Amino acid sequence: ETGVTQTPRHLVMGMTNKKSLKCEQHLGHNAMYWYKQSAKKPLELMFVYNFKEQTENNSVPSRFSPECPNSSHLFLHLHTLQPEDSALYLCASSQLSVGTGELFFGEGSRLTVL
Amino acid sequence: TQLLKQSPQFLSIQEGENLTVYCNSSSVFSSLQWYRQEPGEGPVLLVTVVTGGEVKKLKRLTFQFGDARKDSSLHITAAQPGDTGLYLCAGENQAGTALIFGKGTTLSVSS
Numbered sequence: 001e002t003g004v005t006q007t008p009r010h011l012v013m014g015m016t017n018k019k020s021l022k023c024e025q026h027l028g029h030n031a032m033y034w035y036k037q038s039a040k041k042p043l044e045l046m047f048v049y050n051f052k053e054q055t056e057n058n059s060v061p062s063r064f065s066p067e068c069p070n071s072s073h074l075f076l077h078l079h080t081l082q083p084e085d086s087a088l089y090l091c092a093s094s095q096l097s098v099g100t101g102e103l104f105f106g107e108g109s110r111l112t113v114l
Numbered sequence: 115t116q117l118l119k120q121s122p123q124f125l126s127i128q129e130g131e132n133l134t135v136y137c138n139s140s141s142v143f144s145s146l147q148w149y150r151q152e153p154g155e156g157p158v159l160l161v162t163v164v165t166g167g168e169v170k171k172l173k174r175l176t177f178q179f180g181d182a183r184k185d186s187s188l189h190i191t192a193a194q195p196g197d198t199g200l201y202l203c204a205g206e207n208q209a210g211t212a213l214i215f216g217k218g219t220t221l222s223v224s225s
Contacts (some may be wrong), residue, residue, distance in 0.1 A: 033212060042118070043157075043202065043215035051216070090156050102147075103204075103213060105156025114221050 003027065006091050006106035013081065014114050021076040021109045023091030031096055032074040033103070034066060037088040049074060050096075081113045116141045118203055118216035130192050135202030136217040138185045144206055146186045147213065148177055151200040166202045193223045 006027045022088040025032065029059050051066040062096035063085075065077040074091055094101040109110040115182065127133055144174045149157035152196040161170050163179035163186060172176045172195075176189040189196055200220050204213040 035215075040217070042217045043204075045207070045212050045214065048212050050211075056209065092156070102159045102162070103149075103157070105158070107155050 004059055004091060004093055004104050004106035006109050007087075008062070008109060009107065010110045010112075012112045012114065013078070015081060015083070016081040016083055017081075018077070021089055021091075021111075022079065023076075023106055025072055025074075025091075025093040025104070027093055027104060029093040029095050030102075031094045032068060032071070033092045034074065034076055034092075035090040035092060035105075037108070038086075038088055046076075062092070065095040078111070081111075083113050086113045116205070116208060116214055118205060118214060119206050120201075120203055120216035120219050120225075122219060124222075126151065126224070127193055129194055129223055131223075132189070132191050133193060133221070134187055134189045134205045135201055135221070136185065136187050137216055139205070140184065142183050145182070146179060146183075147204045148186070149202040149204060149215075151202060151218070152198075156166055157200075157202055190221075193221075195223050195225050197221060198223050 007022045030051050032049045042083045045058045046060045046065045052068050063080050088110050090108045091106045094103050094105040104111040121136050144145045147162045148160045151157040161177045166181045166183045168179045178187045200218045202218045203216050204215045207214050
């Protein structure tokens with residue numbers, strides 16, 4: 001496989017469920033990101049990881065819990081979500097965590113919270 | 115707070131027409147990037163502009179970075195249905211750790 005792969009592509013969960021989103025990059029990059037894309041809002045940066053270390057948490061509620069076991073894998077653990085958390089969650093990677101670097105995005109995980 | 119404002123929000127045109135979309139900010143950016151996102155996919159980088167006043171061309175797409183590095187524009191000549199998508203501009207956040215995005219312009223080109 002090449003590029004950035006996200007699973008699952010679609011997820012429906014109740015507010016009391018616990019689920020996880022998975023992201024894997026095959027590009028040899030050192031930085032990985034989670035973004036949230038909602039209707040009528042800009043892409044919102046959630047978390048940044050550099051060399052497996054979290055370098056940014058953009059005031060994300062604790063019901064979202066990221067995990068980065070190595071430079072190729074990134075998870076987003078979800079629990080006790082709210083309906084307003086329904087969105088497209090995009091994972092991205094870049095060579096380094098620098099602004100001028102190109103971000104490579106996965107196709108996203110479409111989350112619906114009932 | 116850094117903000118990137120994109121206009122128009124929606125644009126629906128006929129094949130063969132020309133169009134321009136804008137990305138504006140009150141903040142100075144060291145560079146700006148343009149991405150295109152098609153339905154069911156993640157955004158894909160089109161271009162990065164770095165120097166104030168810079169113009170870059172990608173086939174029928176022309177990108178310009180404002181002299182003051184606060185704004186950018188994307189001009190498409192003779193639009194085609196394949197140009198349909200969400201066009202996003204992005205710039206480096208103040209911490210220099212990631213990109214922030216505008217809301218995007220949704221372009222629909224019909225044949």
